[in-house]
Amino acid sequence: MTAPALTSSVLSVLREHAARVDTQGEFPVKSLTALRESGLLGLLVPRAYGGADGDLRTFVETAQELASACLSTASVWAMHCQQVDAIARFGSGELRDDLLPSVARGETYIASVTTERAKGGHLLSAQQALTQQDGRLYIERRAPVVTGGRHAEGFLITMRAHEDARPDEVSLVYAQREQLDVQESGRWDAMGMRGTESVGLDLAGTVPATHVVGEPGRxxxxxxxxxxxxxxxxxxxxxxxxxxxxxxxxxxxxxxxxxxxxxxxxxxxxxxxxxxxxxxxxxxxxxxxxxxxxxxxxxxxxxxxxxxxxxxxxxxxxxxxxxxxxxxxxxxxxxxxxxxxxxxxxxxxxxxxxxxxxxxxxxxxxxxxxxxxxxxxxxxxxxxxx
CATH class of the missing domain: 1.20.140.10 (Butyryl-CoA Dehydrogenase, subunit A, domain 3)
Known part of the structure; x- marks a missing residue:
């Protein structure tokens, strides 16, 4: 199916649940399920990994249509696609081989972890540092805002590259949920965008070095x-x-x-x-x-x-x-x-x-x-x- 056909197949589900998601302030689980089943979670996954291999214009057009039905759901989806693009373009071969097929099948929704209490939403700096533990990378991260974090199967996390690194020496690291201990540290009860459920999360766990996306510290x-x-x-x-x-x-x-x-x-x-x-x-x-x-x-x-x-x-x-x-x-x-x-x-x-x-x-x-x-x-x- 083409991207427009995939999109039209889910719009009725998003419209059906949009008001209740807003009123209850709850994550749009049924709408995300529809996106998973449609293949839209894999819109930006290259065809070699089973994805739709969509271009940026298709991404932009799809985001508009989804948002016309439910802005919270569309925003969650667009931010997931942002994470997918980063992995597809800068992830190691091992990470792409392991992860992107499951994204294309709708099995893995990825949330972004870039906020910290000490720096707010400033993207290009980090306070908490990666450390080495038995040849693996140890993550300990507290984030005040993680959109859809309660429901994500994976996380892209910004960390200071190592304990002696400057705040602007940042590494981006991917972690599967099962590799982490995930604890909620806040709740989401906002004026709008209530369905994004942007709660605070405390994350701790280890991942292999191949899960660094891009060059360490870059x-x-x-x-x-x-x-x-x-x-x-x-x-x-x-x-x-x-x-x-x-x-x-x-x-x-x-x-x-x-x-x-x-x-x-x-x-x-x-x-x-x-x-x-x-x-x-x-x-x-x-x-x-x-x-x-x-x-x-x-x-x-x-x-x-x-x-x-x-x-x-x-x-x-x-x-x-x-x-x-x-x-x-x-x-x-x-x-x-x-x-x-x-x-x-x-x-x-x-x-x-x-x-x-x-x-x-x-x-x-x-x-x-x-x-x-x-x-x-x-x-x-x-x-x-x-």
Missing amino acids: FRTVAVESMIPLAHLGWAACWLGAARGCLRELVAHVRRPGRSGGPDLTSDLFRERLARIRLDLELTHAYLHRVCQEVSDRRERGESLDAHAVQIHLNSLKLAASELAFRAVDRMVELAGLSAGYAKGSGLPLERCFRDLRSASLNYANDRLWAANGALVLVDRSVTLA
Whole structure:
């Protein structure tokens, strides 16, 4: 089956459970099961390992469609794909041979462990260090936020490369759940994105040295070439897909025959506001696909993504998508009104989507990215625009 066919086969399951997942604040187990059975967990797994061998454009399009049904599920899936891409591109031969076939079969969902209490969400540094134990690598890691961590079969974990390493000498290590003692250290009861169940975890265990992804101490390369671009492309696609799905439902709602009350469709003010919402989504969509194409082209040519302009474009994508998608849904709530837009149980997902998208600017904080982009602008003298 093609990726669009696989996606369409699971959307009804995601829609069926989205409201309950949000209300109960529980992980979308049934939706993830549907993704496992569909083969979508293996979308970015190369064909040689039994995967769908999907490209970045397919990843972005799939994320949008899944998010139109359930943003929590789509975000969990997109972050899993981010981990898969890193392993497929930088994992050792032994790790890829052992792990990727099970990912392709839907047996292994991978969670990301990059946060630490001492550093927050800063990606390129780590505090807790790997140590050697009987020729194996010993992991002891406390993370305050691990999306879907209670349900993952595997984890990609950032660690200081060794006990004498600097905080920026970071290694990325893969561990199967059965190789670790996993203890929950917190609970997830948030305003939105409630189905991601981003609990705190304490992890301890040993793995073979072949489970280091990329060169020891050189996580920055994996981050720049894989984890950061996949995160920003995936998040942006999810946020856009959720907002786009809301607009579809809002337009269908206001055009429903026999509707009583609500906005006057012949009003110039109503039409202007609707057009502004559409423009926010059009601009996000265009920039998303332009940056996706830029990343794809550079990968095909074997060029690094560590160019200043490329980093600006990726950061700008995350900034623009997080702000414009949220603004679009905020405006939709205003247009739909108190009973249809703001109230729970109205039949429109606007209230849930509003709360979900409020997290977008906080998910790897926009303040950090604005500052990073400002520094990059000072060194990109050519002002190379996307």
